[in-house]
Amino acid sequence: MQATVDCKRCSARILPEHLDLDRGIAHCASCGAVFSLEATLDAAVTPGMDIRRSESGLSLTRRWYLPRHWLLMLLALVWNGFFLLWLARTPGFDPLLRLMAGVNLGFGFILFYGALVFLVNRTSIEVDSGRLRLRHGPFPWRRGLSVEIAQIDQLYCSERLVRRRGRAFPVYQVNIFLNNGERRLLLREIYDVNQALYVENQIERFLGIQDRPILGEVKK
Ligand SMILES: [Zn+2]
Structure with missing residues (x-):
């Protein structure tokens, strides 16, 4: 028996060299998605982020502040x-x-x-049974977002490489995939993959979105 992993988002087969089994993370070379192989994630230390869950909703606030x-x-x-x-x-x-x-x-x-x-600014995401709303403030900046929960197909994290001071390192973002095939950006410039995956996991769990079956088994 050999475990195989398919991409959560595009269903492409993940090559063994793109599986980070130590950290429980898979990277898709086809679409750039990053996803967790674990069913549940620990409450990761999320500096600059505040996640609260109540009966009626989930609220997440993220500061944009960085010392630089x-x-x-x-x-x-x-x-x-x-x-x-x-x-x-x-x-x-x-x-x-x-x-x-x-x-x-x-x-x-x-x-x-x-x-x-x-x-000063923060991004806040409020999720209740009807809508997911995203706002940036208090100073006006990028446009916010408001989508009906029924429109959300799934959430996924993606990875890209940025260069700074001659060094390339990965940054992550959390995206929503809508039923009509469109993609919306939720959070960007996340430097810790676990933080991105944790946010994805928390929202998916609140919404009751099942992670697509990604761990399949094929008989040798
Ligand atoms: Zn993919």
Whole structure:
């Protein structure tokens, strides 16, 4: 008897080298999905995340804050300070110079707003028996999401590689697959695969979505 694993999302056969049995994780080379081989996941340590479950619903809040976002804020403050000072100290009215300063201050404002959003914002997901709602706030940023529970086919995590300082490492996101075949993004930029899988697992369990049978057995 030999266990085989098919992708939860696209049903492609997972090659043995893409099974991480130590961590209980499978990676699909066909569609990029990542999924857990365990039936239940431990309550993973989820820094920056708060998951509450009640009779009537499930609520999840995730902070966007990362210590490195302070660097972005510092850059924004230095950038804006420099151009404001330059504008204040430049005598006379040279329209071209003022236009240049205005453009740079405009960019500086976008930088400042971005830094503020990444320091303060949270994503909240509320699931009840009728709908799943996702919001980003308190500062306006990307659009939220509201889907009927009946529209949700399944949830899955996917993986992609990002390069930072010459090093490639995986980041994960949690997605919803709808009955009409469309995909919606729930959470992105998750650096710990267990955190992504835990979120997927919690929402699926609340909704009573069965993980597709992925562990099959074929007789030799
Ligand atoms: Zn797949």
